Amino acid sequence: MDFSEKLKALRKKHGHTQSTLAHLLNVSQNAIYNWENGKREPNLDTILKIADIYGVSINYLMGMSDKEESLCDMTTFHDEIDEYTHELGEFLYYNPEHKQLFDASMEVKQADLHLATEMLNLINGRFIEKDPMKATSKKMNHQR
16 A cells, blocks of 8 residues: 555544645645645655654555554653653652752753763763773773
8 A cells, every 4th residue: 555545544544534634734635635646745744744643653654564553652652751750750859959950950051961961970980981992991901
């Protein structure tokens, strides 16, 4: 099944008319008609939107896979985020001294993130040498 056939099947499966899908994608109904009849294909942004609307992977939509499932199961993702958020909230509640550090971390600029990570790794004894030659040399000297 190619893109045009899958698009039409998904649209019908979800009870959408060409007009409804056109409205959801902010395109003309004629564009949907052309896509479903194989006369044209949408651009990548629109393909991503279609995959999102119907909860399928792009590979499925483009005929490269028979697996209909989306690559990212949003239900699982939300459950993991909710669990992490709960754990973080509980940790900060029982360790108020860490709240100031957490609040400050929200203000860290991307440019400073690498430096902060290196500093924390040094504090925790997890320094990782970027240059493999230096790392090997330090390891040899340390073993002597």
